[in-house]
Amino acid sequence: MSDRPPTSPRQERWDRRMEVPLAVASAVYLAGYAVRVLARDQLPRAGVDLCLGAILGAWAVFVADYVVRLRLSGLRPLRFVRTHLLDTVVVLLPLLRPVRMVSLYDRVQRRRDEPRLSLYARVMVYSGLTVSLLGFAAALTVYHYEVDAPGASIRTFGDSVWWACATLATVGYGDMVPVTPVGRLVAVGLMACGLALLGAVTGSFSSWLIQAFTREDEKPGGGRGGDEGRPPGGFPGAS
Amino acid sequence: MSDRPPTSPRQERWDRRMEVPLAVASAVYLAGYAVRVLARDQLPRAGVDLCLGAILGAWAVFVADYVVRLRLSGLRPLRFVRTHLLDTVVVLLPLLRPVRMVSLYDRVQRRRDEPRLSLYARVMVYSGLTVSLLGFAAALTVYHYEVDAPGASIRTFGDSVWWACATLATVGYGDMVPVTPVGRLVAVGLMACGLALLGAVTGSFSSWLIQAFTREDEKPGGGRGGDEGRPPGGFPGAS
Amino acid sequence: MSDRPPTSPRQERWDRRMEVPLAVASAVYLAGYAVRVLARDQLPRAGVDLCLGAILGAWAVFVADYVVRLRLSGLRPLRFVRTHLLDTVVVLLPLLRPVRMVSLYDRVQRRRDEPRLSLYARVMVYSGLTVSLLGFAAALTVYHYEVDAPGASIRTFGDSVWWACATLATVGYGDMVPVTPVGRLVAVGLMACGLALLGAVTGSFSSWLIQAFTREDEKPGGGRGGDEGRPPGGFPGAS
Amino acid sequence: MSDRPPTSPRQERWDRRMEVPLAVASAVYLAGYAVRVLARDQLPRAGVDLCLGAILGAWAVFVADYVVRLRLSGLRPLRFVRTHLLDTVVVLLPLLRPVRMVSLYDRVQRRRDEPRLSLYARVMVYSGLTVSLLGFAAALTVYHYEVDAPGASIRTFGDSVWWACATLATVGYGDMVPVTPVGRLVAVGLMACGLALLGAVTGSFSSWLIQAFTREDEKPGGGRGGDEGRPPGGFPGAS
CATH class of the missing domain: 1.10.287.70 (Helix Hairpins)
Incomplete structure (x- = not known):
């Protein structure tokens, strides 16, 4: 949402510090859920428990992050829920969380200083x-x-x-x-x-x-060069 | 339609005054129709009559509104029908009416002076x-x-x-x-x-x-800030 | 096709003069085809012949128009076919022709001088x-x-x-x-x-x-008027 | 990919020289594959072998071209694979290759100096x-x-x-x-x-x-000419 209040420096620091843990928790959650669903019958008792533990642990991380954000924002809970609707939904349905990993991928690529x-x-x-x-x-x-x-x-x-x-x-x-x-x-x-x-x-x-x-x-006329047969602009086409 | 004649102050006042009653009538119509369709067999005799009454009442409001608009416009009926084709369709098929509630929602939010x-x-x-x-x-x-x-x-x-x-x-x-x-x-x-x-x-x-x-x-180069990993412009994406 | 040669005044006059006859022929063709397909078994012998006659007559008009255009263009037949690919297809498949009626509708509305x-x-x-x-x-x-x-x-x-x-x-x-x-x-x-x-x-x-x-x-700020709840620009939305 | 390193003159010469052979090899590959798939049972022994030969020959051309490009680029193999992901995929799945023929078609048309x-x-x-x-x-x-x-x-x-x-x-x-x-x-x-x-x-x-x-x-007002009934800009519409 574009109408959320401006974030304070402390919030930004928290956001940056939690980026990796949250992505890891998302991956753990997704993996745990996948194993539990796909290997239902073949899994031994201990495996089932492990999966459940991973899922619940990851969920706990999400909830903790949500609570800290709520505190840092300085808003009343109800108002926070209203202005951070998406965050709230994602806490309740952590399967939507893996999306976060995408933004991490982008961040990693930028740190390696590769051309954007x-x-x-x-x-x-x-x-x-x-x-x-x-x-x-x-x-x-x-x-x-x-x-x-x-x-x-x-x-x-x-x-x-x-x-x-x-x-x-x-x-x-x-x-x-x-x-x-x-x-x-x-x-x-x-x-x-x-x-x-x-x-x-x-x-x-x-x-x-x-x-x-x-x-x-x-x-005008500049498009008559050697490479002009293909569409301009470097769009990823089959070459 | 973009080619309808300009509205007079009286018409605008009428439009503004009827906004809420029409939305209420739309909601009543939809509710009555829903109850009648979904609870056909379970509904007692009186309930059926009540639904029918609500539907017909709401419809009467729509027709009355249409007639007043026709009068205020000062146009001949046939010309009014031609230039207000959509309004005419909506009077005949009031199920398309609930759309009006959407514009009401927008209006309410604006009155509360929330950020747009x-x-x-x-x-x-x-x-x-x-x-x-x-x-x-x-x-x-x-x-x-x-x-x-x-x-x-x-x-x-x-x-x-x-x-x-x-x-x-x-x-x-x-x-x-x-x-x-x-x-x-x-x-x-x-x-x-x-x-x-x-x-x-x-x-x-x-x-x-x-x-x-x-x-x-x-x-140029301004996009290299801290928040740049995500797409620019505040589009409601998963965060 | 945007690369066809510029049309001469004589061609333009021909185009304008044939607009109505071609549209009528298209309508006749479509009607004849529709009757023949839909009323196959109920139609008496004479009706079938009438339909067939209408279809063939309309087709003859299309072919004649095509030949005149070819003559007026002053191009060799093969080159004309290449530069007027669409016209050629439409002569062979007159069912695609009714599209012409659309452009006629527009023309009629313009002649009546209605607001565009x-x-x-x-x-x-x-x-x-x-x-x-x-x-x-x-x-x-x-x-x-x-x-x-x-x-x-x-x-x-x-x-x-x-x-x-x-x-x-x-x-x-x-x-x-x-x-x-x-x-x-x-x-x-x-x-x-x-x-x-x-x-x-x-x-x-x-x-x-x-x-x-x-x-x-x-x-900026101009969008705060009375009618601003609905999207700007006069797009035909439900009102 | 828009972030591949700039191509040297030698690379460009190679690209230009290989354009036709690669398109021919693509056509041969596709034809061989089509014959083998469609005429499986009717084909005599020799025909099957011929098809297989054509397919493998074309594939060899693709691989050779890929290796030469890798050499000319002066990059380490792994980095070349990373920056030329699409080329790599196309070498492994030559059925995606025929796309190259499209660019050839464009090139031929340009050489004939036809209007673009x-x-x-x-x-x-x-x-x-x-x-x-x-x-x-x-x-x-x-x-x-x-x-x-x-x-x-x-x-x-x-x-x-x-x-x-x-x-x-x-x-x-x-x-x-x-x-x-x-x-x-x-x-x-x-x-x-x-x-x-x-x-x-x-x-x-x-x-x-x-x-x-x-x-x-x-x-403004310029759109009132004779040809204005149809949408402006020469888009290939039915006429």
């Missing part, structure tokens, strides 16, 4: 990674709820991933569809992600094109 | 709310017409909502589809809404991106 | 009408080829229209699909139209949004 | 050709893997092409879907292409529209 990608490429990479992680989490959850449902068409984790891909691309073959209420709820969320992904793809393509055209407009 | 959202966020919120309301109304109507149709795949209201979501996202699984003529007519309308929603999402994303890029272009 | 719609509204109206006409023609053709095919799911003209709508919106339920080669070829063409329609919708929405934002940017 | 298409038309032609070639390659591969799979719905090459079209347009009827892991992997790739195609179509339409509007804005 253009805005369009970054939007593509960002949305690609985000959507992959959310799609994986959704496939896990849907598989978890559908596998034992009577009359379900999603029977293996592979089916679930296939369904998630078809949904994210808004193709929607319909050969496999969730039939349980929770599965359908997750599916609706995934459809929203698919629409946003589509928006990101078409949006970045469109703005790249507009920029390329504007640039070509400004240097 | 950016144009993109407003477009997102607007189209999200509008689409939810229309999707709900469409799910109701389709359920109403499909539930008793022979060979129908939409059997419960949950099915109908699931179908509406898959249609709005243009995913279209096809596990559930309307089979009656009225149901299909509503479905075609909903598909048009889905296309418009897609246009709103990709359009606002694209323009946000163009603006973000233009801004970054103007301050 | 904004570019966005015109793009919406244009693509809406074009897509409706092409969808109708496609539904006719698919129905014509599918109705007697073994194992077909499209059995009535209503089914065919329903399938065309789901295809144009890229929803694609899959409850009804063409199974004959010709039907599938038409379907692929319709999918391309669907993509173009999507492009038109999102494109015009996106550019309207960019323009609206730019305008709001230029008059 | 506008950027929008070029983007359309480019993405159209690319998508057709990738769709063809995907249909081949899916057919290859699905034809003998138990419970498969894709039984003929025609089915496979039909499925590829429905997937690329993100329509996704679901009457035919791949059921083998490889087929589904290819399908996911094709969905990504479909999203990119959609982005290209809506993007170019949107930027064309913005440009057209800006131009009309600048010359």
